[in-house]
Amino acid sequence: MMNNNQIKIIREKLVLYRNVFIPKELLEKILMKFAPSYTITDLCRKKVIRPLKRGWDTYINTLSQEFQDPYQTAAKYFDGELYAFGGLGVYASYGYSTQVIEWYTVYNTQVSWKRIIGNAKYIFRKQRESFFYGITTEKNIFWKYQILSKERAFIQMLREGKIWKSLPKNIDREKLLKLAKQHASVAIYQKIQSLYS
Numbered sequence: 001m002m003n004n005n006q007i008k009i010i011r012e013k014l015v016l017y018r019n020v021f022i023p024k025e026l027l028e029k030i031l032m033k034f035a036p037s038y039t040i041t042d043l044c045r046k047k048v049i050r051p052l053k054r055g056w057d058t059y060i061n062t063l064s065q066e067f068q069d070p071y072q073t074a075a076k077y078f079d080g081e082l083y084a085f086g087g088l089g090v091y092a093s094y095g096y097s098t099q100v101i102e103w104y105t106v107y108n109t110q111v112s113w114k115r116i117i118g119n120a121k122y123i124f125r126k127q128r129e130s131f132f133y134g135i136t137t138e139k140n141i142f143w144k145y146q147i148l149s150k151e152r153a154f155i156q157m158l159r160e161g162k163i164w165k166s167l168p169k170n171i172d173r174e175k176l177l178k179l180a181k182q183h184a185s186v187a188i189y190q191k192i193q194s195l196y197s
Contacts, residue, residue: 006035024057
């Protein structure tokens, strides 16, 4: 039988650790020192931590009071793989949509599914490598992530059947035309040209 005092100590340590992400190495050290009868699997079963991704050495500290940034979480999830944020979250950030988002769309070359990671909700959409043009890197002090550029997001909205009567004011028109001519269908390119008049 597992000692309840041990799990209490582990919980206290994880609250003090504060960070949303915790490496496996550190978890093992904490367990060895304060709760040798527990394993990482036990902590996952008790929902004290959650694996970020199967087979990875990073876990989500569910006891952290820090904000879990959905962009950072997905960037860690797809670390080293081709991906980019898109969908409503990106459209809203550029002022192309006023909808409130609950699910973040992440285009990638690996998986298609809906998944909740920690407290962030994702729709992963599998795409071919040719889909990933017009991607930009956003960054803050600690991390960076891939996102559709304003022009690429606009092209994607047209591909999804959204109707526009004019071009958004914050878009680089020349860059938009160049991306559409090189990568989009003839129909999308003609739609964009018609919005110029």
